[in-house]
Amino acid sequence: MSAKSNVTRRCHWVPQSYLKGFAADERKPPRIWRLSNESGDAELKRIDKVAVRNHLYVVEGDDGQRDDAQEKRFSELEQFFSSSPWHSLQTRYVDLSNQAIRKMVALLAATMFVRNPAHFELSKRIHRSFVDAFTGPRGLPDAVVIGGQRVELDHATWSEHANASEDDLKRSWFDIMNSCGDVAQMFLEMRWAMVASDEPVFVTSDQPITFLHPDLRFRGIQNPQTSVLFPISPTRILCMDHRHGEPDNQYYAAQHNGAAINLLIWRNALEHIFSSREPHEVCQQILAIEDDLQIPDDEISNGADGA
Incomplete structure (x- = not known):
């Protein structure tokens, strides 16, 4: 087998x-x-x-x-x-x-x-919303403010993040579950x-x-x-x-x-x-x-x- x-x-x-x-x-x-x-x-x-x-x-x-x-x-x-x-x-x-x-x-x-699939669906919606917000003529900013905290964005990995597959998003979800x-x-x-x-x-x-x-x-x-x-x-x-x-x-x-x-x-x-x-x-x-x-x-x- x-x-x-x-x-x-x-x-x-x-x-x-x-x-x-x-x-x-x-x-x-x-x-x-x-x-x-x-x-x-x-x-x-x-x-x-x-x-x-x-x-x-x-x-x-x-x-x-x-x-x-x-x-x-x-x-x-x-x-x-x-x-x-x-x-x-x-x-x-x-x-x-x-x-x-x-x-x-x-x-x-x-x-x-x-681990509930509803949590994964929420993660996917957040990802899609984030990508949509920064895909356009203005391009990707150097940082965003989330929950009052400044988060630096890596331009070098943006394309990989924006084009993440279902399995890529699952792996990120797994990281959350395991931590x-x-x-x-x-x-x-x-x-x-x-x-x-x-x-x-x-x-x-x-x-x-x-x-x-x-x-x-x-x-x-x-x-x-x-x-x-x-x-x-x-x-x-x-x-x-x-x-x-x-x-x-x-x-x-x-x-x-x-x-x-x-x-x-x-x-x-x-x-x-x-x-x-x-x-x-x-x-x-x-x-x-x-x-x-x-x-x-x-x-x-x-x-x-x-x-």
Whole structure:
């Protein structure tokens, strides 16, 4: 068998080892409920058939062979989802101030954020916008100001940058993913709290790291009003925020059968939510608390289409 035939083809941006915690059954491979926020009915799908894209983390080398080294790096990191500390976090009342636990979770959350294809699409849009802005009769400036900082531009490499291929942009994306320690550190510096339920009520999605801000836009992780949701299991949701005047590392009981949190996860999904229980029940509970949450009808109906 050639080396090429051993290259990973199906790349899961939401790890199967993570999704197993939300499985609806114990078959092999396990199934999970999937519901689209665009169209279609709820489906009971094999976990290996969801949140997957061919060659997402694979590029072609100079020799014409596909290289899946990035996928293999993820496989090593994903072993955390099978570890005893992660299993304890899913069901027990773990000390959230434990630095080993915090570092593991922060790294997993940071990686799951940047490895999502939505992050790659954003990178491509930024690249295209940057190239378009400086391609024209005025030419390339010597420097630009980004986020208040002056960034020098190398004219010698501009052509290479401007004409970057899909694989070139992927390699830049891989560099970001492999150096996401800064993102993990931002998560570590936030206040942590866990919302816990005695019953399996919480869902996750094809974009598990949910950023929240009062004006409904992503304002950066370090924005004082930014908070983050990370579904750990059907009974645990990690919440991170900058409210350092509030108690840290606490557990709080879930309200409304987890419906309020599930709505936020639903709205943040690229397309699908994943659940251990039938999604119609999830959506009915969201609709049932509409008045309590004072959410406009159109926002509820947009989320419940197809339910």
